[in-house]
Amino acid sequence: MFNLEFYSEPKPKLEGVIIMNAIIEIFPQLARGLHVTITVLLASAILAYLMAFIAGLCRLSGNIIIRKFTGFYVEVFRGTSLIVQLFWLYYAIPMLFGIQLGSNWWTGVIAIGLNYGAYLSEVVRGSILSVAQGQSEAATALNMSRFQRMRLVIFPQAVRMMLPEFGNYTIQMLKGTSLVSLIGMTDILYYGDILRSSNLSQAPIVYLLVLVFYFILALPLIWLTRKGEHISKKGVANG
Amino acid sequence: MTEPIVRFQDVHKSFGDFDVLKGINLDIKPAEKVAVIGPSGSGKTTIIRMLMTLEEPSSGDIIVDGKNLWKMKKKEKMVKANEKHLREVRGDIGMVFQHFNLFPHMTILENCMTAPIHVKKENKEEVRDRSVKMLERVGLGDKLDSYPNQLSGGQKQRVAMARALVMRPKIMLFDEVTSALDPELVGEVLEVIRDLAKHEDMAMVLVTHEMDFALDIADKVLFLDEGVIAEQGTASEVIEHSENERLQGFLRRFRG
Numbered sequence: 001m002f003n004l005e006f007y008s009e010p011k012p013k014l015e016g017v018i019i020m021n022a023i024i025e026i027f028p029q030l031a032r033g034l035h036v037t038i039t040v041l042l043a044s045a046i047l048a049y050l051m052a053f054i055a056g057l058c059r060l061s062g063n064i065i066i067r068k069f070t071g072f073y074v075e076v077f078r079g080t081s082l083i084v085q086l087f088w089l090y091y092a093i094p095m096l097f098g099i100q101l102g103s104n105w106w107t108g109v110i111a112i113g114l115n116y117g118a119y120l121s122e123v124v125r126g127s128i129l130s131v132a133q134g135q136s137e138a139a140t141a142l143n144m145s146r147f148q149r150m151r152l153v154i155f156p157q158a159v160r161m162m163l164p165e166f167g168n169y170t171i172q173m174l175k176g177t178s179l180v181s182l183i184g185m186t187d188i189l190y191y192g193d194i195l196r197s198s199n200l201s202q203a204p205i206v207y208l209l210v211l212v213f214y215f216i217l218a219l220p221l222i223w224l225t226r227k228g229e230h231i232s233k234k235g236v237a238n239g
Numbered sequence: 240m241t242e243p244i245v246r247f248q249d250v251h252k253s254f255g256d257f258d259v260l261k262g263i264n265l266d267i268k269p270a271e272k273v274a275v276i277g278p279s280g281s282g283k284t285t286i287i288r289m290l291m292t293l294e295e296p297s298s299g300d301i302i303v304d305g306k307n308l309w310k311m312k313k314k315e316k317m318v319k320a321n322e323k324h325l326r327e328v329r330g331d332i333g334m335v336f337q338h339f340n341l342f343p344h345m346t347i348l349e350n351c352m353t354a355p356i357h358v359k360k361e362n363k364e365e366v367r368d369r370s371v372k373m374l375e376r377v378g379l380g381d382k383l384d385s386y387p388n389q390l391s392g393g394q395k396q397r398v399a400m401a402r403a404l405v406m407r408p409k410i411m412l413f414d415e416v417t418s419a420l421d422p423e424l425v426g427e428v429l430e431v432i433r434d435l436a437k438h439e440d441m442a443m444v445l446v447t448h449e450m451d452f453a454l455d456i457a458d459k460v461l462f463l464d465e466g467v468i469a470e471q472g473t474a475s476e477v478i479e480h481s482e483n484e485r486l487q488g489f490l491r492r493f494r495g
Contacts, residue, residue, distance in 0.1 A: 138399075156344050
C-alpha cells in the first residue's frame, strides 16, 4: 500500500513538467508568427470590407454591365476555393502573364481580401435590399434624391444589419490567414509546422497551442460580433 | 375660379393584367380638403401614391401647380420624367403613410430636421426651431430625443405628420393613417388632422376608412369604386343625396 503510493505519485508530476517545459519552449516559437498572422488579417480585412461595399453597391447599380461584371467577380471568388485562388495568384499568374503581385504577403492579402470581399458583398447587397421599402418611400415623400435616400436613410440602417455578419466573416478570415503558410509566409501555423517536423512527438501539443493562439486572437472579434448583434437589433426597420 | 393645384387627366393604372384605375379625372383646388372613400382594392391609395411619385401611371397626365408631374419636355417632345424633374415638381407635396415609416436610426427631432436641411438646404437653427414647434404642436414636445421604437403608434403617426409639415407642403396626402393603430390611439391622430384642416391653407387628400371623420372635415368627397370615381361632391351631396346604390351599400356597412 505504502509502496504503491510512493511509486505512482511522481510519474504524473514528471509528465506535467515535460508538458510545461514544452509549452514554455513552443510558445515563444509560435509567437514569432503572430506578427504575420495579425498583419495579414488586418490588411485583408480592410481590402475585403472595401471590396464588399464596392461590389455590393455595384450589384445594385442600374447599369447592367457593371452589375454583370461584379456578379462575375462575386461568383468566381465565392465559387472556387480560397487555397486554389491563392496558388493562382502566387504561382500561375506570374508565370502566365509575368505579373508579380508583390511579395507573398501582398499575394496572401489580395487573395484573402478578394475572396472574403466577394462573400461580404452579398451581405452588403442583402442588407441594403432588406431595409424596408417604406423607408425609401418615406424618403421620396420628403423629396430626397436617390443618393440622399441611400446616404441618409437606407445605408445607415443597412450597415447596422451588416455588423454581425461582418464579425462572423472576420473571424473566418482570421482562420483563413493560416493558408498563407502554404506560400511561404511565416505565420503561426508555419512555425507550428516547423516545430512539429523537428520533433514529431510534440505534434499534439504544438497544434493544441496553435489552436489556442487562434482562439485568443478570435476572442476580441467574437466580442465585437456580439456588440454588433446588439447594435443591429436597434434602429432598423424591416419587414 | 381658382386654378386647381392638382389635376388628374384620364389617369389609368394597371398592375400586370389588373386595371386598378380606369380613367381618373380630378381637380383639387388649393387649400381644398378632399376625402377619398371606397371599398378596399378600389385604387384609393394608388391615386395618392402616383401623386407622390411612388407609382407611375400607365397613361394619362397628372398636373401639379401647372407642371406635368410624370412627363417633361425634351426637344419639343413630351418624354418620361427623369429624377430631376420629379424632384422639382413633387417638392410641394408631403405624405403620411399607414405604417408611419419613421427613420428608426434617428431621433424624433432628427426625423423632422433631416429633409429641410439636406433637401431644401435650409439653415439648421431655423429648421430646429420650426421642428420643435411642430412637434410641440402635435403634442410631442417632450419626446424630441426619443427614438421611434420608444413611441406608441399614435405618437409615431403624429411625428410622421410633423416631419411632413416641417417641409411646408402645399399638398398633404394621408394614406389610411389610422388603419394600423389600436382603436384607442385613433382619436389623437384624428385630432391633429382636424387641427390642420382648420388652420392650414394647404390642400389635403385623405384616403380613409374613418367615414364620419372624413365627411366632417372634407370639402369634397370622392367615392371610388372599381377603378373610377363613381360619385363626387360635398359631403352632404354624396352621403344624403346620392342615388348610387353601391355607395349606399358601402356607407351602410360602415355606419351600421
